Amino acid sequence: MEIHPKITPIYQTSVFKFEDLHELESYFESPESRYMYSRNGNPNSDELANAVTKLEAGAGGIATGSGMAAIFAALLAYCQAGDHVLCAADIYGGSSSLLNAELSRMNITVTYVPFDALYSLAEFVKPTTRVLLAETISNPLLRVADLRQLAEECHRYGLKLIVDNTFASPILTRPLALGADITLHSVTKYIAGHSDVTAGAVVAADPDVAVRLKEIGMHYGLTLSPMESWLAVRGLKTLHLRIRQHCLNAMAIAEFLNQHPSVAAVYYPGLPTHPQHVLAAEQGKGLFGGMLSFKIADEAEKVNQLMRRSQRFPFAPSLAGVDSSLSYPLGTSHRYLTPEQQQQLGITTGLIRLSAGIEPVDELIADLEQALA
Incomplete structure (x- = not known):
């Protein structure tokens, strides 16, 4: 009986069988022709990698065990011992921790570039500089x-x-189409979308770099498991629909917070007062994302009160799920920056990051209103 599943089955196996030595040799002559060992490749992880590659219009990529693994693979695709990396100062705290604490052990050094200096790199470039790492929309202050x-x-x-x-x-922005060499994702966030997967993806514009990424994934064991890959692919199928609702909800929440007397500042590219609003509209095709940050009084107890009172925004150090949440950059994603770095970036006691889910927005706003009262 022939079976033709509409959905790819979960290939929950660590190894694939060979008929004889001839089949084994044919695999090594053409590794793309079949599978051998799931660390080297698996139908489910390849399906996810191919889907994200198609969304990003790239030449090839890999799925990884986390977003951090994706950042690691992307940097190693171009860097080796003795090289120098430039990194936007406005960056996820985990990225800076990776550069500072781990890649420094490989003798890969880093210089952080302030946001206002990103388009004039002359003073930061050294003979050993290989790459610049940046974010489309920065975490947590939403600079574009x-x-x-x-x-x-x-x-x-x-x-x-x-x-x-x-x-x-990729629904808002495709970096490779704008000239980037590699784009990456914490698939955990919007691509999977349901807060039940930990995964990453890296996509290259150059086919040779895509091959290098696969080698890095295999040798460092960064490959994503079949089950996580399958869940991420399932989530990805509704990405277009979810992103639009995330964006609509975030805009409505940003406008509400922007008028609230207890809120000192709102950081959201969709607001006309945002410094990169026009750019964000162009790069995001009129959408501005589901993430925003806002600032209340710089008092820890005020933040605690808000966290305790909110019923629809659980205090959870992640983002981009279908359910809304709040996070606290100073105590989670950016806690390992020096106090000076935190101050320079504007990450203060009263800064709260908000991930807008896809729930009815009037319910979300009502909850924020009572929590801020």
């Missing part, structure tokens, strides 16, 4: 990078541009 201009500036000095596109998703 002009990726086309950034790519031109990088390529002027022979640098490769790596873009973390997690906050935007």
Whole structure:
């Protein structure tokens, strides 16, 4: 009986069988022709990698065990011992921890570039500089990078541009189309979308770099498991629908918070007062994402009261699920930055990051209203 499943089955196996030595040799002659060992490749992880590659219009990519693994793979695709990395100062705290605490052990050094200096890199570039790592929309203050201009500036000095596109998703922005060399995601967030998967993905514009990414994934054991891959692919199928609702809800919440007397500032690219509003509208095709941050009084107890009172925004150190949540950058994602770095970036006691889910927005706003009262 022939079976033709509409949905790819879960290949929950660590190894694949060979008929004889001839089959084994044919695998090594053409590894793309079949599977051998799930660390080297699995139908489910390949399905996810291919789906994200198609969304990002890239040449090839890999699925990884987490977003951090994706960042690691992207950097190793271009860097080796003795190399120098430029990194946007406005970056996810885990990215800076990876560079500072781990890649430094490999003798890969880093210089952080302030947001206002991203398009004039001359003073930061060294003979050993290989890449610039930046985010489409920065975490947690939602600054928007002009990726086309950034790519031109990088390529002027022979640098490769790596873009973390997690906050935007490929629905809003495709960095490779704007000149980036690699784009990556914490698939945990919008692509999987349901807060039940930990995964990452990396996509390259150059086919040779895509091959290198597969080698890195295999040798470092970064490969995503079959079950997580299957769940992520299932979530990805509703990405277009979810992103639009995330964006609509975030805009409504940002407008509400922007008028609330207890809120000192709102950081959301959709607001006309945002410094990169026009750029964000262009790069995001009129959508501005589901993430925003806002600032209340710089008093820890005020933050605690808000967290306790809210019923629809659980205090959870992640983002981008279908359910809304609040996070606290100073105590989670950016806690390992120095106090000076935190101050320079504007990450203070009263800064709260909000992930807008896809629930009825009037219920979300009503909950924020009572929590801020």
